[in-house]
Amino acid sequence: MNAISAPSFTAEYQRTVVDALRAVLPERSVLFDEEDTRPYECDGLAAYSRLPMVVVLPESEEQVIAALKVCNALQVKIVPRGAGTGLSGGAMPIADGVVLSTARMNRILSMDLYSRTAVVQPGVRNLAISEAVAPLGLYYAPDPSSQIACSIGGNVAENSGGVHCLKYGLTVHNVMRVRMVTIEGDVVELGGTALDAPGLDLLAVFIGSEGMLGVVTEVTVKLIPKPQQARVILASFDDVARGGDAVAKVIAAGIIPAGLEMMDKTSSRMVEPFVKAGYDIDAEALLLCESDGIPEEVDEEIARMIAVLEASGATAISVSRDEAERLKFWSGRKNAFPAAGRISPDYYCIDGTIPRRALAEVLLGIQKMEEKYGLRCANVFHAGDGNLHPLILFDANIADEFHRAELFGAEILEMCVAVGGTITGEHGVGLEKINQMCVQFSRAEMDVFFGVKAAFDPPRLLNPDKAIPTLQRCAEYGKMHVRRGMLKFPDLPRF
Incomplete structure (x- = not known):
């Protein structure tokens, strides 16, 4: 649909990056031939894709450290990736960059009945945690619809929820500790196994940061007793x-x-x-x-x-x-x-959150938009906490239908903001909602977001140009929608 052509990079540059990575990683962990990298061209938002220059699949924390140090030294951009089930384009490759997948780090390291915790590597599937601790009468509460396939590292990146998040909370409420590696290759532990950790609550900052601050290598999750x-x-x-x-x-x-x-x-x-x-x-x-x-x-x-x-x-x-x-x-x-495929060739899943009091108003508003854009929309959502998941149905083979679906989705998100909600609940911003960030947040607020990123990732190599829009992008979008004091000048310098 919207395959994004990557700016050309020379074979010499690619070989330089590959050789440097293979010097510190096993040859099987560094992929660069098209047939090997093609599966990593997109995440669950398959409408946007780009072929990666290189894919690395580290098998240990030491290999993550080595890969990040190489990329930092060569100033190569990196896109951290879990299972690739995300729906906002957050794991889509960046031109001339490296996709770092933690899929091979898939071991459950320990389970503790007394503390009701499990320590897992980031590539462990969400559902695999509950399956492993079931004999102990415990389970891991967050249960996104993709739980059979999605990984705990990706859940941390997106702050995933699920159908039981109203009572039991999102990922941020069910993770006690994260071990991560910075762009410089330093290992940092956030949170802890005690009821509280000293200092700033950087764990809550990191969860939901969409791979922009560091690469997860280990997660300690809370387990709860299975209800009678x-x-x-x-x-x-x-x-x-x-x-x-x-x-x-x-x-x-x-x-x-x-x-x-x-x-x-x-x-x-x-x-x-x-x-x-x-x-x-x-x-x-x-x-x-x-x-x-x-x-x-x-x-x-x-x-x-x-x-x-x-x-x-x-x-x-x-x-x-x-x-x-x-x-x-x-x-x-x-x-x-998956059932959407029975009635439509394609669908575009939106994720926004609204106050519960506005549910009826927003649903009726979506019905009017169906007429406006000439497209059907199936609504399924976590109603208890106001997290909407409208599925806009379209046919990519019909000219302009996907473009209309994008406009439809943007209007839904901006309606969410207008009624006092937000542009995402658990899918993240990624590439999909980056324009709507300009609608929801002021320039001063986004400057703070950039400040947090700069503190973790000074060279801006980790998943750059996603989640937080530049001043240039907001100015461009402001030509169509002026909000929160954004200006209409497309030639302003990039932040």
Whole structure:
């Protein structure tokens, strides 16, 4: 769709970089032939791609240090990469740069039942942690839809969440310590295994930094006991606005469900034939509301939620009868993205967050945008914390459809900001949302962001020109959308 042509680099320059890296890494860990580097040309946002000049796959922290020292000495830009499931273009290669993948660092180093922690390398899959500690009666709470494939290092980079993040939090709430390597090759530990760590909370700064501050080599995660019981309510609504209002009323009633997700009719109709979860495909909106804990607690919370949903206008309510049915109800929500392929050749997934009170307003606004751009949009999202995941459906083979999808997505994000929300909840900014950073933040705020990056990465070699827009970019975007005091002059110097 939007394959980005990299500026040409000479074979001599590429050979210089390859030779320097192979001097400190095994030959199998340095890839540069096109057939070997092609799989790394994009992340989950496949609409944007670029062939890497070199890919390195270190197998230990020592090899990460060696690779970073070589790149720093040669002033070569580096894109850290996990499993490549990210959806904002954060792992897309940079011209004349190196992609550093931590996929081969995939060992669980230790599990501690008493402290309820696990120490893992960054390439460990999210779901593999829960599978490994299941015999201990524990699990790792953040559960993004890509958990079968995404890596914990990538989760740290994007501050990933999942369908149970309302009650159990995002990655930042479930990671105690990160060991990382700076661009100079220095090893730094952030956080710790105690309840609190001395000094500034740099762990929270690092989590969600999208590979711009350092490369993760080790993560200590919190583990929690598996609940004795979990049950989920599936509620139907004949109006999207009523469904959105019901979400706010559940939270207002003082109930914090383990999961509170919403799907519109387009989503349920594309998912139901795929997973056969028993969804009401005539409903305008479906809510999935889960309770977990001891059986008595679950029974009480389920009853309270049913009362709120009925009072909010639910047209049908069913409750999972056993674990198999609970997983079936969730399978539709978790398979929404792949199911989109059943009704559309392509889709563009947006990620924004809004106050719960604005759910109905934003959903109705998206419906109007469907008419404006002539494209369908399936809405699936973490309703409890207002994290939207609209799927804009398009056909890349039809001229201008992807461009319209991009404009559609940009307008959704800017509407999120307008109602008091943000342009991302868990997918990150990467390349996808960098223009909308100019809408959300003032120049002074972005100067602070650049200051943080400069403190960790003075030469600006780690994933540069992503996540934080330059003054030049904001000025260019300001020609179309002037916000927060941005100027209209495209010839201003780059920050």
